[in-house]
Amino acid sequence: MSPEKLEIIQGLFPLIALLVSVCIAGWVLTTWLRIKNGYPLDGAWGQAIYPKRDDETVERVKLLTQENGQLRAELGAIKDRLQNVERIVTDSGHMLSHEIEALRDRAN
Template sequence: MSPEQYQIITLLLPLVAVVVAASIGGWVLNTWLRIKNGYPLETSWGRPIYPQRNEETTERVKLLSQENAQLRAELGSVKDRLANVERIVTDGSHNLDREIEQLRTRAN
């Protein structure tokens, strides 16, 4: 390889790398904006890709929604329990003893 060819390659290589990086970055940004704003993604031929909707996917969404609601309710009860435990741990032992004795007397 002659020095002239080597010099041309060393000048063009960073330019090619910048063009490739800009193209990939633009593609990623375009896809992210499409997803964020609810536009359908496209195939390599420009046709939009819509999610398939059939009975199976509808049933899956219903089951996942029910499970999500159950998990949220369970999380709420766990948060309540944790708040009680934190109150007990941070409360002075005198107040805790007094409350326990009140509960015992109330039970009897």
């Protein structure tokens, strides 16, 4: 090998080593952040490594699905109540007073 080529290689080696080190450090940091925040890890070909399916995970998904359904039902009830409140607030005062009097007459 000629001395000129050797000098070029010796000049590029620190740059290549730095680039490889930065890439590896970035990969390690990305993997750590994914683990820390609960994202699933991927294998070399994109297949999921974590989380694995087990009985505990399936049961947890069922519980979360039930809770989601309950919260949706509660949200629907709250929307209905809010519509009634908005209707009462936006109606004219005259209509509101007639409705209140009608309710009083019904109670008596």
